[in-house]
Structure formats: structure tokens, C-alpha cells
Amino acid sequence: MNRLLFFRTSSSLIRYCFRSTSSTSNFGLTNRERKRFYKKVSTVESSQSPTKYEILLDQRKLKTPSGNLVTIENEFLALSLAHEWNQQLKKIDLASMHLNSLINTIIDNPLKLNKEQIIAKVMHYLDWDTLLYRSDAPEEFHQLQITSWDPILKVVNEHLNTKFQSTYDLHVKDLIRETDRQIIEKYLSSFDRSSLMIFLFIAEQLKSILLSICLIKQFRSVEDISVLSRLETEFQISRWTNVEYYHDYDILDTRSKIAAAYLIFYCLNNNITRTIMPKDNV
Amino acid sequence: MATKSALSVYKGLLRELSINNSKFSYRSLPVYLKIKDEYRRHRPITAKHCKPNDEILFVASTYLSYLESARKRKIIQSIYSKGERSVQQAANIVGLALPEIIDRPYLPIDQRSQQ
Numbered sequence: 386m387n388r389l390l391f392f393r394t395s396s397s398l399i400r401y402c403f404r405s406t407s408s409t410s411n412f413g414l415t416n417r418e419r420k421r422f423y424k425k426v427s428t429v430e431s432s433q434s435p436t437k438y439e440i441l442l443d444q445r446k447l448k449t450p451s452g453n454l455v456t457i458e459n460e461f462l463a464l465s466l467a468h469e470w471n472q473q474l475k476k477i478d479l480a481s482m483h484l485n486s487l488i489n490t491i492i493d494n495p496l497k498l499n500k501e502q503i504i505a506k507v508m509h510y511l512d513w514d515t516l517l518y519r520s521d522a523p524e525e526f527h528q529l530q531i532t533s534w535d536p537i538l539k540v541v542n543e544h545l546n547t548k549f550q551s552t553y554d555l556h557v558k559d560l561i562r563e564t565d566r567q568i569i570e571k572y573l574s575s576f577d578r579s580s581l582m583i584f585l586f587i588a589e590q591l592k593s594i595l596l597s598i599c600l601i602k603q604f605r606s607v608e609d610i611s612v613l614s615r616l617e618t619e620f621q622i623s624r625w626t627n628v629e630y631y632h633d634y635d636i637l638d639t640r641s642k643i644a645a646a647y648l649i650f651y652c653l654n655n656n657i658t659r660t661i662m663p664k665d666n667v
Numbered sequence: 668m669a670t671k672s673a674l675s676v677y678k679g680l681l682r683e684l685s686i687n688n689s690k691f692s693y694r695s696l697p698v699y700l701k702i703k704d705e706y707r708r709h710r711p712i713t714a715k716h717c718k719p720n721d722e723i724l725f726v727a728s729t730y731l732s733y734l735e736s737a738r739k740r741k742i743i744q745s746i747y748s749k750g751e752r753s754v755q756q757a758a759n760i761v762g763l764a765l766p767e768i769i770d771r772p773y774l775p776i777d778q779r780s781q782q
Contacts, residue, residue: 460701461701461705464698464701465698465730467698468684468698472687478741481737481740481741483733483737484733603721603722603725606725606728606729606732607728607729607732607733608732629743629747630743630746630747633739633743634740634743634744634747637736637737637739637740637743638736638740640732640733640736641732641733641736641737641740644729644730644732644733644736645733647729648726648729648730648733651726651729655722
């Protein structure tokens, strides 16, 4: 009797059959895994507009998925984007390159959104802002919400002259006053389209506009903001322990996305190098 | 969490840059030169000019938390994305082993009765 040993067909064998090596305008990077095909990443000043920076991957200019050239005005942002490309050791992991994907979205604008549409999308998050709807069920959680979220409301109310209030009831109508809504809209329209797209991204991650405003005014650090946006989850973790591959992964994911988005937002609205006195970003 | 001091953010940034670049040292990275330049430029002067220093420090610590959290997320993903264990591995956890099966030549299971 012979013992037959069957090895499981490894998944890499299947992927090998499907790998194609065609190169399109964006180096064919859309969905496939690509190996790192460049040795050196460098940042140069663009020849067309001398105040902007471009990124070169081994003499080839970096382009967005739509084929537009990636030009960045801020030197620090260009350098950190170059560093992100440089960090890919063997394979290019596009899912973790948040700076790259956000900058591509800003330059491409694939959904062809103009400022009003973006503002409308952002205002949609205002009605169900996380900070305004509280629960009073476990008493500890009730106190936790008050101590963590109330200072944020206070800061936003002071800076923007609004009167946001929290509620413990889901059926209340008109929690947001019309005047507050207009104040927020006016505040948002003071940013340009790219910054608004970043703001929308942050609001989508945090599920709250008030927290995004708080981040932009540098009232709390990125770590604190990501904890504040999932306060209930954190409370349950303190009760029932942490599951690393879910909770940690989730908070690290949120944190990296928000940090990347904030970097781009700051760099769009403040030029870090060339100015002598840094401008206020509000 | 208290805001980090400028020095600890700087050290953290150097650590992150050197972890990701096992081939070259971080000194050759242009990002490192940029960060060094920024730190030199914005050394704390007097209380009047503290506000822009805090802003830049916030941006620096945001960059640090971006690098750190992206790296940790990749680590978690690489640890836990291996999928379920096979029956053999699951038995090995408690020290058991699967019984050895000796393959016989294939016998047709549904033998139709010969007409």
C-alpha cells in the first residue's frame, strides 16, 4: 500500500496564472498586486510650474489613476508622499497608502463634485452627529460621555458661536437650530474644494462633524479623536476585554486614515516652508 | 493622553523612519532632512511665538501617529490573516494527532448491479 500525499494547491499558483504584465498609464496599479518596480523615489520641482513639486519613481513621473500628473505645492506633503512610496519594500500595498489615495482623489475628482455638493454631503452628517445623541443607560457610560464629549461641544460652541446641545432622546425634532446650520455651512464654504473633500473624508471616518472641526482646530490629538469617535466601543472594551484583531485593527485603521487626511488638510491650507509667519488655518 | 513633548515626537519619528528603511539609514531620506530642518527652524523662542510652535508640533505628532498606526495595522493584518487552522493544526494545540490513514486502491462506491 502506498501512501499518497497530496499537497494543497497553493493559492500563489492560481495567482501566477492570472498575473498580467501590461503597463498602462498609471503603471497598471489599479487592482493588481504589483512588485516594487522602482529603485529610487525622488521629489523634484516641476518644470512647468516651479513652485510645485512632483514625484519621480526611477525617472518616471507619478500619475493619478486617471492619468493626471501629481503636483503638490507643499514640500512636506510631497516628501511624505515620496516616503510612502519608498516604504513599499517588495510589493506595493495600495490599500495602506492613505496619503497617496487621498491625493489621487483630490486631483482626479472622479465623482466630479463641486463645492456645493460636497457641503451638502457634509451637512448630512450634522443631523445625526455622534456627540449629540447620548445614552443614559449604564451610569458609568453616561458619566464617560459627559466628561469626554461635553468639552468638545463647549469648544465648538465657543469658537463658532453655536448652541449645540446633546439629547438623550431619539425622537426629538430640530435638535440643530437653523442658525447653527447656517453657521456651519458658512464655516465650511470658507475652505476650497480640495480641503472640503478631505473634511468629508474625515467626517465619514469619525461619523461626526463636531469632532472633525475639533481635529482641524487642533483641540485634541489624533489618538484622542479616534477614541472619542468610538466611545461606546471603548466602554465595552473596558468591560469585556479587547479583541486584538478587531478592535485594535479598527482603531489603527481609523487613526491612520484620519492622520493622513489631517496632514493633507493642514498642508493644503498652510505652507509649512516658505513663509516667515505661518498663516492661521481657520 | 497628554500632548507629547517635541523631543519625544522627534525620537519617535526617527524610530519610525529607521524601522521602515532597513536597507539605508534614515539619514539619507529627504523626509528626515526636512523634519530636522523644521525642528531647527521652529525652536521654542519666547512665549509670544508659542502658538505656531504648537501647531507645527501637532502636525509632527500627527505624522508620527500616521506612520506608527499604519505600521501596526500591517503587523496585525499579517498576524491574523492566515485564516483558520486545519484540523491537523487544531488537534496539535492540545497535543493530539490525527490517526494515520492508509490509502487503499480506489473502490467504486456505487456499484450498479451488473445486469
